[in-house]
Amino acid sequence: MSLRSLLRGRGVSIQLATKRRVTQPPLTRYLVVFGLFILSLITYIDRVCISSAKGPIAADLVLSDQAMGLAFSAFALGYALAQVPSGWLADRYGPRLALAGIVSAWSLLTAMTGAVRSLTQLLVVRFFFGMAEAGAFPGSARTFYNWLSAGERGRANGILFSGSRIGAALAFPLLAWMLERFEWRMSFAWLGALGLAWAAAWVLFFRDYPKGVEPRIARDREKSELHAPSIAKRDVMLAMGQYFASNFTFFICLSWMLPFLQEHYRLSPSSAASYAMIPLLGGACALWVAGFSIDFLFKTRLRGWSRRLPAITGFALAAAGMGAIRFAESPAEAVACFAIATFGADLSLSPSWVFCLDIGGRKAGAVSGSMNMAGNIGSFVSANAFPWLYGLTGSANTYFGVAGLLNLAAVACWVGMPLRAPRTNTD
Numbered sequence: 001m002s003l004r005s006l007l008r009g010r011g012v013s014i015q016l017a018t019k020r021r022v023t024q025p026p027l028t029r030y031l032v033v034f035g036l037f038i039l040s041l042i043t044y045i046d047r048v049c050i051s052s053a054k055g056p057i058a059a060d061l062v063l064s065d066q067a068m069g070l071a072f073s074a075f076a077l078g079y080a081l082a083q084v085p086s087g088w089l090a091d092r093y094g095p096r097l098a099l100a101g102i103v104s105a106w107s108l109l110t111a112m113t114g115a116v117r118s119l120t121q122l123l124v125v126r127f128f129f130g131m132a133e134a135g136a137f138p139g140s141a142r143t144f145y146n147w148l149s150a151g152e153r154g155r156a157n158g159i160l161f162s163g164s165r166i167g168a169a170l171a172f173p174l175l176a177w178m179l180e181r182f183e184w185r186m187s188f189a190w191l192g193a194l195g196l197a198w199a200a201a202w203v204l205f206f207r208d209y210p211k212g213v214e215p216r217i218a219r220d221r222e223k224s225e226l227h228a229p230s231i232a233k234r235d236v237m238l239a240m241g242q243y244f245a246s247n248f249t250f251f252i253c254l255s256w257m258l259p260f261l262q263e264h265y266r267l268s269p270s271s272a273a274s275y276a277m278i279p280l281l282g283g284a285c286a287l288w289v290a291g292f293s294i295d296f297l298f299k300t301r302l303r304g305w306s307r308r309l310p311a312i313t314g315f316a317l318a319a320a321g322m323g324a325i326r327f328a329e330s331p332a333e334a335v336a337c338f339a340i341a342t343f344g345a346d347l348s349l350s351p352s353w354v355f356c357l358d359i360g361g362r363k364a365g366a367v368s369g370s371m372n373m374a375g376n377i378g379s380f381v382s383a384n385a386f387p388w389l390y391g392l393t394g395s396a397n398t399y400f401g402v403a404g405l406l407n408l409a410a411v412a413c414w415v416g417m418p419l420r421a422p423r424t425n426t427d
Helices: 003-009 014-022 026-052 054-061 065-081 083-093 095-113 119-133 136-147 150-181 184-205 215-224 233-254 257-264 269-298 308-327 331-347 349-393 397-416
Strands: none
Touching: 026 054, 026 065, 026 095, 026 119, 026 136, 026 150, 026 184, 026 233, 026 257, 054 065, 054 119, 054 184, 065 083, 065 119, 065 349, 083 095, 083 136, 083 349, 095 119, 095 136, 095 184, 136 150, 136 349, 150 184, 150 269, 150 331, 150 349, 233 257, 233 269, 233 308, 233 331, 233 349, 233 397, 257 269, 257 331, 269 308, 269 331, 269 349, 308 331, 308 349, 308 397, 331 349, 331 397, 349 397
């Protein structure tokens, strides 16, 4: 009997033994996840700051709500269009150079936002800012694929995306504080400097693969994961459809929730900012819950449901929250409904991105980029639908009803998505 047969007979995998020899210590992997958590934090601070600064920007440039809606959606359009190319960039050149380059680009564009003098300039800068930010999460997905096993990716994605919600929540009081001390133009310059500091640290200290794992070994590991030999277009389309609904729902928190609370309930800017933090912090909690739930279920007999169950639960909650906002009679009740909807929508994020890693394999950047493209088309539609529907009907309830129906459609998407989850050589 050969040595290989003998080892197989005892349940030992030669690939597993090789993998164990090159696996980095947990501390190193945690540092990579922490670095991307900080990236996610910065990403959303830079993204949301324009909502917090809506008042002074509109007053300075003499812009209507519809014009500001175009500014919000210009970002979403650029972000959506650049998702697939930026995912390919991370797959082709590695997340080290890709992320350092795109973070530097969007940080410069954040600073340039403070230099605009007209609506046209604002739209151009925000569009290219969106294109630059597009690579953040596809690049992070490729990093997780290079560094983490399938059983670790759920909580890693939960931690990553919780940074985005915490960053968005911090952006409201941070910008309120900055706007009291600086004009809005200088505030954007300071935010740009923060991203440049992260990019410098990333390119200096991060490497595309763990120490001892060369690209050839990484390719061998990719072949050992039991995903489909080719990526099913149907699976990608369903992932894109449900992510459209998720972003349509969540983007209200980044664009019109703060102005809606402030104007509908006649709140001061500081009170509205305090209320607006709550759904975003709830979303951060949801991302941790979803991430750890995925990895827990992955180790049980419900392995195949480890992606589907948290996502379906989340979209059901999001539909309920969006539907209930129309009945809110106070800002506290409205924020509670927003929080339920955001918590639910964010329960679906980690399952969505882990699903893309499952079916994408070595093309994880491009597949996740495709899904995120559809999601940010949802953001683009959401940013314009809210003021348009409000102007058409005189009420925000129509928007909330549409969002609720989209979340129910997302449940149907997850019912149709395959239960398959990969078994890896680290199981």
